[in-house]
Amino acid sequence: xxxxxxxxxxxxxxxxxxxxxxxxxxxxxxxxxxxxxxxxxxxxxxxxxxxxxxxxxxxxxxxxxxxxxxxxxxxxxxxxxxxxxxxxxxxxxxxxxxxxxxxxxxxxxxxxxxxxxxxxxxxxxxxxxxxxxxxxxxxxxxxxxxxxxxxxxxxxxxxxxxxxxxxxxxxxxxxxxxxxxxxxxxxxxxxxxxxxxxxxxxxxxxxxxxxxxxxxxxxxxxxxxxxxxxxxxxxxxxxxxxxxxxxxxxxxxxxxxxxxxxxxx
Amino acid sequence: xxxxxxxxxxxxxxxxxxxxxxxxxxxxxxxxxxxxxxxxxxxxxxxxxxxxxxxxxxxxxxxxxxxxxxxxxxxxxxxxxxxxxxxxxxxxxxxxxxxxxxxxxxxxxxxxxxxxxxxxxxxxxxxxxxxxxxxxxxxxxxxxxxxxxxxxxxxxxxxxxxxxxxxxxxxxxxxxxxxxxxxxxxxxxxxxxxxxxxxxxxxxxxxxxxxxxxxxxxxxxxxxxxxxxxxxxxxxxxxxxxxxxxxxxxxxxxxxxxxxxxxxxxxxxxxxxxxxxxxxxxxxxxxxxxxxxxxxxxxxxxxxxx
Numbered sequence: 001x002x003x004x005x006x007x008x009x010x011x012x013x014x015x016x017x018x019x020x021x022x023x024x025x026x027x028x029x030x031x032x033x034x035x036x037x038x039x040x041x042x043x044x045x046x047x048x049x050x051x052x053x054x055x056x057x058x059x060x061x062x063x064x065x066x067x068x069x070x071x072x073x074x075x076x077x078x079x080x081x082x083x084x085x086x087x088x089x090x091x092x093x094x095x096x097x098x099x100x101x102x103x104x105x106x107x108x109x110x111x112x113x114x115x116x117x118x119x120x121x122x123x124x125x126x127x128x129x130x131x132x133x134x135x136x137x138x139x140x141x142x143x144x145x146x147x148x149x150x151x152x153x154x155x156x157x158x159x160x161x162x163x164x165x166x167x168x169x170x171x172x173x174x175x176x177x178x179x180x181x182x183x184x185x186x187x188x189x190x191x192x193x194x195x196x197x198x199x200x201x202x203x204x205x206x207x208x209x210x211x212x213x214x215x216x217x218x219x220x221x222x223x224x225x226x227x228x229x230x231x232x233x234x235x236x237x238x239x240x241x242x243x244x245x246x247x248x249x250x251x252x253x254x255x256x257x258x259x260x261x262x263x264x265x
Numbered sequence: 266x267x268x269x270x271x272x273x274x275x276x277x278x279x280x281x282x283x284x285x286x287x288x289x290x291x292x293x294x295x296x297x298x299x300x301x302x303x304x305x306x307x308x309x310x311x312x313x314x315x316x317x318x319x320x321x322x323x324x325x326x327x328x329x330x331x332x333x334x335x336x337x338x339x340x341x342x343x344x345x346x347x348x349x350x351x352x353x354x355x356x357x358x359x360x361x362x363x364x365x366x367x368x369x370x371x372x373x374x375x376x377x378x379x380x381x382x383x384x385x386x387x388x389x390x391x392x393x394x395x396x397x398x399x400x401x402x403x404x405x406x407x408x409x410x411x412x413x414x415x416x417x418x419x420x421x422x423x424x425x426x427x428x429x430x431x432x433x434x435x436x437x438x439x440x441x442x443x444x445x446x447x448x449x450x451x452x453x454x455x456x457x458x459x460x461x462x463x464x465x466x467x468x469x470x471x472x473x474x475x476x477x478x479x480x481x482x483x484x485x486x487x488x489x490x491x492x493x494x495x496x497x498x499x500x501x502x503x504x505x506x507x508x509x510x511x512x513x514x515x516x517x518x519x520x521x522x523x524x525x526x527x528x529x530x531x532x533x534x535x536x537x538x539x540x541x542x543x544x545x546x547x548x549x550x551x552x553x554x555x556x557x558x559x560x561x562x563x564x565x566x567x568x569x570x571x
Contacts (some may be wrong), residue, residue, distance in 0.1 A: 003368035003414050005335045018354070018362025025353050095352050099409060103314050103343040104366035175414035248554060252333065255317045258307055258345045258422070 003105070011106040015114025023122040027087050031123050032082050035130040038071045046137045048161065064139040068147060072130065073203050078152060078180035082173050084119040085162030088112060090172065099258050109248030116163050116244065121155060127151040143208050147209060150206035153236035154199050155234035160243030165248045190226040196235075201225070266291045266418060266449055267313060269320035274308045281308035284322055285475045287468060289451070293444045298453035299462035300470035306453040307346060309470065310422050313451065314343040326418065339368060341413030348394040348403040354405045357391035360413060367414035374498040384439065400427045408436070412443075419443065421452045426460050437463055440466035492516065492527035497538075498551035499523075507547045511537070519539070525555065 006014070022028065089112040092098035101111060129145050131139075158180075165179075166172030187198040195201045205227040212227070214232070227235070271284040278283075282305040289296060298306050311317045313322045315331030315338055324330060331337040351359065357378065364374045371557045382388040385405040395403060404427060411419060421440075425433050438465060444450050454460050460467060461481070469477040469484065477484045491517040497504045504524040508514055516527035528534050543547040 003339050003372075005368060006368050011372070014362050014365035018359060018365075019351075021355070021358070022353050092351065095351060096345075096347070096349050099345050099490060100363065100407075101349075101366060102316055103338055104363065104368040105339040105368055107335075150407050157361060225375070228350070229275055255332070257311045 006104075006106040008107050008110040011110040012098045012114040012117065013092075014106070015101075015111055015131045016117040019115050020118045022087060028119075028122055030083055031119075032126045034076045034083070034188060035072070035123075035126040036133075038067060038076065039130040039133040042067055042137055043133055059198040060138045061140050063079055064137050067134060067137075068131070068139075068207065069204075070136045072127075072151065073200065073207075075129075075153070075185075076149065077158060077199075078176075078184070080123050080155065081158035081162040082176050082180070084123060084159055084174060085166050085176070086116045087117075087119060088159075088163050088166070089161070089247070090166035093256065096258065097183055102256060107252075109245075109252040112167070112247040113161055113244045113250055116159060120159055123155050123159065124152045127155055147207040149233055153206070153233050153240075154203050156240040157236040157243070158199060160240040160247070164247040164250070167247050167254075179197075195225055198225065199236070202227065202232040202236050205229055206236075266327060267451075268325040269322065269505060270310070270325075272312055272319040272324045273321040274305075274312055274317060275320040280473050281305055282312070283474045285309070285541060286322075287447065291293035291449070293447040293449055294450060294466065295444045295464035297459065297464045297467040297468050298451060298470065299455070299460050300453075302457050303472070304455070304470040305473040306423055306455075306470055308473070309468075310343070310420050310453060312527050313418075314341060314420050316343075324536070339414070340416055341418040341420060342414065344407050344411045344419075344421040344424055346426065348400045348407065348427060350403050350406065353394060355392060355394050356387065356398070359395075360380045360391070360406070360410055363410045364413050369414060375414040377415075381409035385409045386435070401429060401432050404428060404432075408439075417448060419448050420452045421450070423453055423455070425454060425456070433459070464521060482505060492529050493531045494525055494527050494555035495531070495538075496520075496551075496553040496555050497524045497526065497549055498553075499548040503548055507541060 023031075028130060046060075052227060086094075089098070092101065092115070102108060128148055128151075131144070134147075135141065161179075162172065162176045165176050169175050184198050184200050187200045189197050190198070206229050209226065267287075267289040269282070269286050269288070269441040271286055272282070272415075273280070296450065298309065300306050312319055313326055313331065315326070318330070318332040319325075324332075324409070326337050326339055329337050341554060360378050361374060364377050365375045369377050373491055379388065385408050387405050387409065389404065390398070390402060391406075393402075398406070405425070408421075408424070411421075415417050419440075424436060428436065438449055438450065438458075440486060452460070452463065465480045465482075467477075467479070467481065467484070468475060497508070503522050505519065507533050508517055508524060508526045511528065511534055513530050514526055514527040515529055518525050538547075538549070538552070541547045542552075
């Protein structure tokens with residue numbers, strides 16, 4: 001039988017299509033719930049308040065800002081990356097099924113991206129839906145495009161980062177959690193140069209800063225800097241591409257045997 | 266087709282395979298890779314299938330180094346040990362993906378999936394997810410993924426583990442049929458009987474070293490200092506008297522009325538034994554070689570290197 005060597009694009013397409021059903025299973029619905037539970041609860045509270053005719057049932061942009069920045073960006077997005085990334089190429093390593101893919105003539109470096117793409121699109125779809133849901137409560141329509149772009153591009157970058165970390169470290173999820181929940185919050189006290197090394201900075205540059213909304217307990221220790229939205233978006237997308245490329249390079253370079261562990265080549 | 270030149274493999278401080286050299290010629294046929302657990306079989310197969318590069322020496326498959334080499338990988342199929350498959354996927358869709366990763370597309374892909382499923386007898390159950398399949402069914406799917414692109418070299422690591430007797434026979438028949446059609450098959454096992462049923466050509470590994478290579482008989486001939494046991498049935502006293510006069514005799518005992526002799530160089534003593542029996546010199550009713558089989562060869566060799 002004559003076979004051709006698959007192109008990188010064909011490899012990515014085949015892997016993404018092959019593993020697409022995984023996102024419709026348990027982990028995929030956890031991902032959806034991470035976005036929709038807080039948004040859904042907010043919607044429920046808002047709807048109940050409206051039905052009861054309570055005084056504060058009018059649209060509340062401040063609440064939306066809080067849910068977006070404090071819940072979706074700060075908590076749910078990192079947790080989504082921590083949940084989805086282990087279902088990518090790391091899953092095949094741990095289930096010891098990666099060897100079945102590595103003995104194919106397809107370019108190995110394309111496999112992490114191929115396995116990650118279904119998770120990216122699935123998560124992005126829910127993030128878009130969740131952000132649209134927030135509009136019902138009273139999100140500022142002018143900020144909507146920025147919020148959508150911010151969440152989707154940050155999701156792209158964070159998922160890629162977690163995939164990469166999962167290939168470099170056995171306890172990738174732990175390192176990822178430390179990064180998201182220890183490093184990122186420091187953006188409030190970082191000098192400008194370090195602020196630019198956080199997802200939070202780029203998300204706020206794209207979606208609009210919540211600085212005007214912070215209370216006295218959340219005062220910035222350093223001046224908050226801003227990056228042009230286009231540059232912030234480009235930075236997130238480019239960072240994601242870089243992480244996928246590094247993950248591909250790492251997988252290509254690492255001799256992985258049947259036990260899923262490295263041998264000294 | 267395959268050539269190893271002092272190829273070795275280390276897992277950190279652990280030596281998985283000592284420097285090993287051998288060659289397998291082009292063309293079809295089955296070669297058994299035999300050794301107890303931990304002998305280095307999987308290490309060797311991982312080198313040959315391009316999963317791992319050698320820590321030292323050289324591995325050539327189809328004339329090239331196989332590690333991350335698409336030209337080599339397009340021509341080989343691997344069935345790793347175990348029945349692990351990705352969770353939550355349907356067999357037919359997963360096979361399609363594997364086919365695409367092997368460079369198949371369009372009608373050729375459809376035909377390859379259908380043919381591979383039919384070959385392993387899973388055509389009517391390919392819509393099941395792996396979690397709903399039995400161990401034997403998953404093993405068949407793993408074989409199908411290795412066959413679908415028509416590899417010239419098929420490598421199977423302990424393929425009979427977990428299969429029921431009927432499935433074993435079916436797999437053996439399939440492997441023989443593939444070998445007859447020109448596929449070179451390398452199959453590993455730690456169960457001697459499986460390899461002995463499948464092929465006469467073996468590579469014997471023990472503790473990361475290639476101990477012997479060749480047919481069972483050829484390997485046996487390497488072991489001249491190990492006597493072969495023959496069971497002579499007849500009048501024990503007369504048979505024993507004849508046996509003690511033979512210079513090749515190493516040991517003799519009487520068991521259940523038969524004489525069991527241990528002899529060196531059986532090819533020399535056997536013609537004399539047959540002649541004596543034919544001329545009525547000894548009352549021989551039956552002659553059974555007790556240990557001219559793979560188990561005995563294996564035990565002798567491994568005992569020497571333990």
